[in-house]
Amino acid sequence: MPVDLLLKGTLVNVHTGRLEKDSAVAIDDGEIVALKEREADRVIESEYIAPGLIDAHMHVESSMVTLPRYGEAVLPKGVTSVIHDPHEIANVLGESGVRSVIEDAKATPLKARFTVPSSVPATHLQDNGATLGPEEVESLLGEDSVVALGEVMDIPGVEQGADTVHAKISAAREKGLTVDGHMPQVRGDTLQEVSRYLDNDHESITLEEARAKADVGLRLYLREGSSSRNVADLAPIAEDVDTRYLSLCTDDRDVLDIIEEGGVDAAYRKAVENGIDPVTAVQMGSINTAESYGLPFGRVTPGAPADLVLLEDLESWDVDHVVVDGTVDPTSSITEYPETALETDTVKAPAVDATDLALEAPSGDGPVDVRVIDSLGGLQTARMEATVQARDGWLHADTEADVLPISVIERHSGELDVGTGFVHGLGLERGAIGSTIAHDAHNLVVAGTTYEAQAKVANHLREIDGGIAAYDPETETLTALSLPAAGLIADRPLDEVAEQFEAVEATAREIGVEQEAGLMELAFLPLEVIPEYRITNNGLVDVTEMAYVDVVK
């Protein structure tokens, strides 16, 4: 009996760590049955045969599409699996949202495995859509496609033995699952202590930081995201430690970068460009990650699922064909995906008008000293002070000084609940920009030169069930990208989303948004865990103090 498929070429044997010339991989019934020539119904020759790449840690929300649409985009690039942490969706929809993502994944040949978000909500200073407590986490950890507890961010809680986070860690351990860490700049005694409980980290940005984490036995995931690109800096670690505990991941990769550079294949290329041996880099993108999570794929041996990539060139990862479970180029024959299981009616805030957003003047008209979020770019903010004018009982923007109102409208409960402050650094000269991607609680955030423009954008986002929008009152243009699934992602092809995202960006630039990633900066201004000032539906937060502060001094 001939087998279904025979691949021929130089094999990247990730098990022996060697290139094997003139190899053959025989595939039958979706499985690799021999690394030998066999009579076959179909034969494909290429220069190289490698295992499909696994993205060790990613949030599909960063790409603003559902998993099937993400798969459609990255499978042809040789990415056959992702370890997905649905952290943002969980903040909006909780346990049921995570289950919907797992359900969605069934429609794509991309092998998505999941980590259960461990830190939802981020804090109790802002109202998000749901809480994943130890009970919900434990329930989700029982799902077949769940491989780990998602990146544990509560490092002080881990170090000090806090009950909630340790209950979640124990639940994962009892099921024999991995516990992902999130340890930016964690060092010294804290690193020693938390490494007792956590298995890996993807937050290193310097070689020194990475080496210290390797020394205590953590697996290191080298990240090549959109905002954080660390592979070039970290690549020399491959000379310095046993590479079996190194993996590649994207973490957060936006739609434009996916289209231009790819998914975790971009991390592979960056690794090779920076001196990592291609076979080692393939191991980092496949078997190492498979071992981190106990996955059956990510290897090329008899008995393994036939998840393979045929390459014209290894160093540049120039893909000829992709095979998943024995199917060649599996996305090419899919013309339609089932509708997403994610809820698409999640922007529940009532319609607003300018007065719902406006900050009341403390007394009569005239100058008022206010606290201002200084948006520095790179997701950073600083404390700032400024003087704005009170007029008609409200505090107004000082557009010339780029001090503008910013509001967070709670969108989960259906009640009107708004927090407003001021922001500097967005650069708007007129109009407003808004987003229902608003980390981590994902309320509706909107900033503008007038409360009227803000309200217009907010109401439009409400009507389209969420997304990102920019409004230019001069041309009466309101450009929006609709992201109705959880108010975070779209159930549409990646390139359509990219195109519309670029249209919104163009309008934003038109009205003065200066920062390159201005809309993304806006989305992080409500994240009350990054210093120093952030805005929530409950008002302005001083993150260092973890306390609300008054806008008016």
Added chain:
Amino acid sequence: MPVDLLLKGTLVNVHTGRLEKDSAVAIDDGEIVALKEREADRVIESEYIAPGLIDAHMHVESSMVTLPRYGEAVLPKGVTSVIHDPHEIANVLGESGVRSVIEDAKATPLKARFTVPSSVPATHLQDNGATLGPEEVESLLGEDSVVALGEVMDIPGVEQGADTVHAKISAAREKGLTVDGHMPQVRGDTLQEVSRYLDNDHESITLEEARAKADVGLRLYLREGSSSRNVADLAPIAEDVDTRYLSLCTDDRDVLDIIEEGGVDAAYRKAVENGIDPVTAVQMGSINTAESYGLPFGRVTPGAPADLVLLEDLESWDVDHVVVDGTVDPTSSITEYPETALETDTVKAPAVDATDLALEAPSGDGPVDVRVIDSLGGLQTARMEATVQARDGWLHADTEADVLPISVIERHSGELDVGTGFVHGLGLERGAIGSTIAHDAHNLVVAGTTYEAQAKVANHLREIDGGIAAYDPETETLTALSLPAAGLIADRPLDEVAEQFEAVEATAREIGVEQEAGLMELAFLPLEVIPEYRITNNGLVDVTEMAYVDVVK
């Protein structure tokens, strides 16, 4: 609060694969809590700190003692864990025997983990004590300390899809456990096919054989046993493949070798002597094996159990102290072990006399042509023919030609059931030798120059509940080593067993046993799976034909 213990020295960091000078390992409550200096109740300095060694595959029966006594012998050598396959005990006592071994292991600080024997009985040509069918195997696989299905020997069954062996493999897979292989000289298409189902192999004797197995993704265990010593030949493989899939094991190591050379520490030394980098060799003896079976120990990282070895010298593995779960030199304070849980009344055969063993003459007195097992040494046999004399109705030994009767007395059922044939090559000039270690069915095997001498040895072994014995009629000396637990092992210190074993060997040499390992050769003459002739309680077996043959031609 000071920690319990602080170790200082150069750390063999098996995670990074590097030696780290001036390291410290802080231990509290049995666990490694930091790789940093800490105030401590006790501080021990040494040249090197390494993880305790794990023997990746061994049968404690080969050392003829219980696990606690084995631990007593090897723990001081830095062996802190063994993966034990109780294959021989299972052949005598079945499921309950395996459970007894697991029970016994609780009395030793040695971390014994178990594989469930997959091939009991070896064949149906001989009557052993028990069968481990798919049901018994599945039940045992559920034990906490079980980590794998034991070495699968039925390679034709695996290749051809036989139900029984595949049911056992599936049961292991469903529990997420490893499946150990046993693939001597398996190659080509058979290797491709069976590597779909099996995870590792410890039977390679040539580099070429080992490399072929590595290519298909099998983990390789380099074996340094007593009869099979393969590490020197296989060491160059470490230059040729990713060493993370290489481990060290002993498989079968006799009591004298344990005392003189050690356990798996002897394999480590042999690896280093043959050019493997010491850090790599330590990885092969610790973390690699831990990963093969998903063990929590075998690593030196915060959160891992404190199983460590302090060494004066790394290359020679010169042990200062051993730490298990934070306890320093754990065997030193144990003065007594609880009685073994293994049954000690397992030699159930009735007493025999010469006529019970004797082969009947086909007709009157005179020469008779017979088939003879030619014992070649090295566990090998060949087919041979000879002429013996019939006298008084029985066939008798031709001592001059070294053609002697050999009998297998079934010892499990309590019924008298004897098979007798002839053997050449043992060299006895008078008397008899016997053993209740008689692979794999472990009946009572006895060979001698007269049926009377054979019966005397058999009856003595019966009285002492099993063991090994030699009888010299000239001096009326009957020397025996008593092995009452399952008729295979003793619940006594290793050096006492060694001493008594040497006494039996001395008597055997006295009466002419020529082969260096003559008593061990005897123990393998009943093993009906090694070509060409073997003796069973049901008669002579031609192994190539897998059929009984008549002794008289």
